[in-house]
Amino acid sequence: MSTILANPIPVLVENSLVGLGSRIAIARRARALTQADLARLSDVGTSTVASLEAGYHGVSVGNFLKVLKALDLLTQVDNWLAPSMDPAVVLFATRKLGRHDGG
Numbered sequence: 001m002s003t004i005l006a007n008p009i010p011v012l013v014e015n016s017l018v019g020l021g022s023r024i025a026i027a028r029r030a031r032a033l034t035q036a037d038l039a040r041l042s043d044v045g046t047s048t049v050a051s052l053e054a055g056y057h058g059v060s061v062g063n064f065l066k067v068l069k070a071l072d073l074l075t076q077v078d079n080w081l082a083p084s085m086d087p088a089v090v091l092f093a094t095r096k097l098g099r100h101d102g103g
Contacts, residue, residue, distance in 0.1 A: 024067060042066045042067045052067060053062060
């Protein structure tokens, strides 16, 4: 008998998680680290690193960021949700500026 999830993970979200996990594994291997090494450097469990690399959706954002920090990749997070990259924010700002300038 198969289990049906009450809130299944959307395919696009799952694909993104799997892609992130693969990139974390590549970054770890490029640094010649084992999963246990990375877990110790990140102050998380080895199962957390394995779950991240597998694209599991249940890993906390905090633990994900701890792993990125240990890999010296935390600064890349600064580009996530950058207002200048969000078309809705740019449009909103443009409209606000237009009104402020007498429009």
